[in-house]
Amino acid sequence: MRDGKTVVITYGTYDLLHYGHTALLERARALGDYLIVGVTSDAFDRSRGKLNVHQNLSDRLQAVVATGLVDEVIVEEYQGQKISDIKKYGVDIFAIGSDWEGKFDYLNNYCKVVYLPRTQGVSSTELRAERMKPITVGCIGSGYLTDRFIDECTHVAGVDVASVWPKPEATGIPVAEDLDAMLEAVDAVYISASIEKHREYIEAALRANCHVLCESPLFLNSKDMDELYALADERELVLMEALKTRYFPAFDHLKLMLESGLVGEVKDIDASFSHVFDELDKSDVYQGSFYDMASYICLPAISFLGTEYLDAQFVCSFENDFCVWTKCNLLYPHASATLKVGRGIKTEGDMVITGTKGYIYVPAPWWKTDYFEVRNEDLRNTKKYYYECVGQGQRYEAFEFVRLISQNPSDRIPLHTREEVRAVTELVERFHSGDVATLGCGPYVFGGGEKVDDR
Structure with a gap:
């Protein structure tokens, strides 16, 4: 106990915070006198392969604080932190949703564990599905990077690789008749081509109102960079460099x-x-x-x-x-x-x-x-x-690409x-x-x- 108060702690991602989250926080709050909420960091979510989180950490922290139900908010950054937090904050009760029933029984060695009933009929997954329509992607270029990207996209919600051009090296993916035909049929493109071709392909995609994820380096010169970013801004499109290490x-x-x-x-x-x-x-x-x-x-x-x-x-x-x-x-x-x-x-x-x-x-x-x-x-x-780091790594950059596309242009804050x-x-x-x-x-x-x- 802290100064005679019963301390309760709970954890979650709290993506697109909804009334189900609020109801769970209310139930946790009712268990004691002081409520601590641990919000998972972006990096921790990605390290667990959770790549469909819609909001960044700052937005999720603000949403939890705005409920007015929380005495203290902390960030969960690594596996095993729960035991450390329980000891550090003198926690009496660990509370978590009933969908985790039995998974945290080991914490009974450190405090009391309570599984709280979930509110039926709403989930962050359902809200994300409503807000994020599937993005159809075409792949320009061929080789091992394209093959890896196609495979990695199968692990990212909301991405459908629909076609490749110009070579049919990606098994099972239809080959577009030509570049124009591909650009008419997709929402976005992934470009794996030599740097001297980037200007041509990026500009063609942007003029066809397609978002662009292009292998690095993006540009040969600053002039191309300025002109193509200006075109992307004018059309409210995402132009992003494929640099997977940045998102690990x-x-x-x-x-x-x-x-x-x-x-x-x-x-x-x-x-x-x-x-x-x-x-x-x-x-x-x-x-x-x-x-x-x-x-x-x-x-x-x-x-x-x-x-x-x-x-x-x-x-x-x-x-x-x-x-x-x-x-x-x-x-x-x-x-x-x-x-x-x-x-x-x-x-x-x-x-x-x-x-x-x-x-x-x-x-x-x-x-x-x-x-x-x-x-x-x-x-x-x-x-x-x-x-x-799960897979070959491209799923992390693909997820960031989808996240930026799904946001309003004025709210897009890229990590790179x-x-x-x-x-x-x-x-x-x-x-x-x-x-x-x-x-x-x-x-x-x-x-x-x-x-x-x-x-």
């Missing part, structure tokens, strides 16, 4: 931990991302390192250090005109970042975030983040964090901002202009002068 639960938690000062002030980020595969076509320069992977390799710096870097320097290695290796050094007022990316070349693929109180280590492949460690001077005090897209676009534009230092080819020369031929 672990990446969200990592960002929150850094913002909380867990390792002090971030001073440096060192990350690498490389890929060796047989299908690489080195006659297509746009499959090269920075053209193809700029958004991913820049994501940690842009997300954790911001978009206002002071200077950027490129060091590149080319095979003919194909860039196999790029090292991008970003200088900020109080920090730096070294970002290394390769196509047809291999390096570790991990990430180290250096802070004044410690550092965070994300093992390879960091861009599939589900685990990281927080370390300090005494490695015996290392803390390990794991947040499950236009300022972040612009920061990467300006780097791509600089790389494209040839403002880079180029490494030569040939034998390595060691200290003694001995030459070892490349093999």
